[in-house]
Amino acid sequence: MGNPLRELTLADLRHRTSMKWRRYPEDVLPVWVAEMDVPLAEPVARAITDAVAIGDTGYPSGTGYAEALAGFARRRWGWEPAVERTAIVPDVMLGVVEMLRLVSHRDAPVVVNCPVYPPFYQFVESMGRKVVEAPLDSAARIDLGALERAFARAGRGSAYLLCNPQNPTGTVHTRAELEQVALLAREHGVRVVVDEIHAPIASGFVPYLSVAGDGLSLMSASKAWNLAGLKAALAVAGPQSAGDLARLPEEVGHGASHLGVLAHTAAFTDGVDWLDALLEGLDENRRLLTGLLAEHLPEVRYAPGQGTYLAWLDCRGLGLGDDPARTFLKHGKVALNPGMPFGTGGAGHVRMNLATTPEVLVEAVRRMARARNVPTGLG
Secondary structure: OOOHHHOOOHHHHOOOOOHHHHOOOOOOEEOOOOOOOOOOOHHHHHHHHHHHHOOOOOOOOOOHHHHHHHHHHHHHHOOOOOHHHEEEEOOHHHHHHHHHHHHOOOOOOEEEOOOOOOHHHHHHHHOOOOEEEOOOOOOOOOOHHHHHHHHHHHOOOOEEEEEOOOOOOOOOOOHHHHHHHHHHHHHHOOEEEEEOOOHHHEOOOOOHHHOOOOOEEEEOOHHHHOOOOOOOEEEEEOHHHHHHHHOOOHHHHHHOOHHHHHHHHHHHHHOHHHHHHHHHHHHHHHHHHHHHHHHHOOOOEEOOOOEOOEEEEEOHHHOOOOOHHHHHHHHHOEEOEEOHHHOOOOOOEEEEEOOOOHHHHHHHHHHHHHHHOOOHHHO
16 A cells, blocks of 8 residues: 555646545645645545435434444553543543543542643633643653642642644653553642543553553544544543443533545554554654655754654754744744644744645745744844
């Protein structure tokens, strides 16, 4: 199977009407939001078109999605979630909100490892909760000392929202790290909710529930198969959390798309060959980006992560201030995610989406290099 990241041209991509391609004018090259520049995997496209052909566009039903995830997890990670301890939710972040409501006090803080996916802050704060930060260490790994101090500040009855694999750094937490996390959480009376949406796009991924039976995980095929517009995710409970998940209101599952459920099921069941080809393409792009930065922007620090298709670029050596993305957009016509919304540790950074064609990646870095040469006073 060919590399999905080499199948579409920039002209093809410009026909898309999704956020990535319509947020900015056509002279801007978008390498920001988590949409991949790939065609749909054929089994996924077939599942959708077959359903539409017979008018199968009603409400989702059954356990096919959970069974598909369980089979994929068994083959991929040597861990099999129990189908009876799963529930369909509209998407991962809405699922996170519901899990936090189930396992923590009404006004309890939520601990996060920063820098981290900005909606962690947005959704938690929209619940009327306070975020307590536990910064990652200098190697972008969980700092257990910082985490313990954050747990102590948050107090018993609070929650820890863990990102595994970590977005934006691409760090994949080890089994030993997750075991220590689980131990600390139990000691401090903190419940763990895990966003594992990027799990299929990771080397060495360890499911949190494979080491801690009292957690709750949110999983989806959304990121790995580019299905953000086909809403459907699964909440998965460990054995000791089954009672918590059982209290999830039935109406929460009504927000998922039936076509989304069919698409995600097909991805986990029949889309593995396509995924493997994608992973090889992403590895090629990581190597390409490393070489491009060394040639054109040697001051930018980049440590390729083991997971996600995102690159976390430390641009502080360029002298572009806290928001280098602004300069890259204004003077280079390239859109990246600015680092500051990712919380403490984000200033001076940008997040780049690697899931694009090599040609787009080359042009993006060249534009960034040209933008950094604009006199500071004009930035």
